[in-house]
Amino acid sequence: MHRLTLGDFELTILSDGNYFLDGGAFFGVIPKVMWSKRMQPDELNRLSCGLNSVLVRGATKTVLIETGIGNKLGERMKKIYAPEEKLLNSLHAVGVAPEEIDVVINTHLHFDHCGWNTVYRDGRAVPTFPNAKYYVQRGEWEYAQRASERDRISYISDNYDPLIRSGQMTLLSGNQEQEIVPGISVEVWPGHTRNMWAVFVRSAGKTACYISDLIPTTWHLEPTWAMAYDLFPMEVLDNRKRYYARAIPEKWLTIFTHDPHVPWAYLDKVEGKMTFKVA
Numbered sequence: 001m002h003r004l005t006l007g008d009f010e011l012t013i014l015s016d017g018n019y020f021l022d023g024g025a026f027f028g029v030i031p032k033v034m035w036s037k038r039m040q041p042d043e044l045n046r047l048s049c050g051l052n053s054v055l056v057r058g059a060t061k062t063v064l065i066e067t068g069i070g071n072k073l074g075e076r077m078k079k080i081y082a083p084e085e086k087l088l089n090s091l092h093a094v095g096v097a098p099e100e101i102d103v104v105i106n107t108h109l110h111f112d113h114c115g116w117n118t119v120y121r122d123g124r125a126v127p128t129f130p131n132a133k134y135y136v137q138r139g140e141w142e143y144a145q146r147a148s149e150r151d152r153i154s155y156i157s158d159n160y161d162p163l164i165r166s167g168q169m170t171l172l173s174g175n176q177e178q179e180i181v182p183g184i185s186v187e188v189w190p191g192h193t194r195n196m197w198a199v200f201v202r203s204a205g206k207t208a209c210y211i212s213d214l215i216p217t218t219w220h221l222e223p224t225w226a227m228a229y230d231l232f233p234m235e236v237l238d239n240r241k242r243y244y245a246r247a248i249p250e251k252w253l254t255i256f257t258h259d260p261h262v263p264w265a266y267l268d269k270v271e272g273k274m275t276f277k278v279a
């Protein structure tokens with residue numbers, strides 16, 4: 001199990017299992033001869049990727065960052081992504097019931113980040129975490145309402161619209177960093193989508209950052225290794241550099257949403273190349 005203490009917080013990686021992504025889509029303009037040296041795809045050119053959520057336990061609140069891919073995909077999508085639907089088992093394994101989650105934070109609303117927000121009961125999507133307050137950036141939700149033909153498939157409204165209708169999900173506005181509970185805050189870091197959040201956990205002078213799809217795995221550390229899914233690749237480039245300019249000297253623990261092997265690490269740049277040290 002991946003667990004560590006950060007000041008007053010205990011952080012535990014909760015996996016929703018692995019899922020498949022197309023190697024070409026995962027590495028965008030990077031030629032296969034280059035990325036396949038790091039990662040061998042299967043015969044269908046697929047890479048087995050992780051779905052890492054983080055349970056943050058503090059003195060008062062129990063917070064869940066991201067809710068994985070969930071169990072609501074249709075048959076065709078299930079065939080493509082092969083979700084393992086493990087998040088609730090991972091939560092159970094650390095002795096936490098869904099009712100004990102106080103806060104759920106979604107960095108953005110792509111279906112592989114908010115899938116367990118809800119489950120179907122009698123054909124209706126109901127909250128998986130009945131006592132939680134859910135949070136997402138307002139602009140992300142607004143975009144999801146009118147997503148383009150290119151990325152409409154990335155949004156499943158049953159993951160969030162029922163929560164918004166019932167008032168259980170709060171939409172935050174503005175690009176400044178905002179604290180959700182003491183020590184845990186969110187800030188818009190554009191590139192993957194216009195309104196995606198990074199989530200910061202700070203205590204006792206230490207910082208952990210769930211940078212989400214801006215840097216999805218340790219294979220994506222080089223600023224130019226962007227995903228084909230990224231809507232604003234030039235901003236991915238700039239914002240990764242901006243991130244490293246603080247994360248390296250300030251020794252932030254970086255949490256990787258889709259890395260199947262390294263859920264978190266400390267970053268460095270050695271002789272012009274990005275490197276990492278497993279936490």
Ligand SMILES: [Zn+2]
Nearest residue numbers: 108110192213
């Ligand atoms: Zn995404």
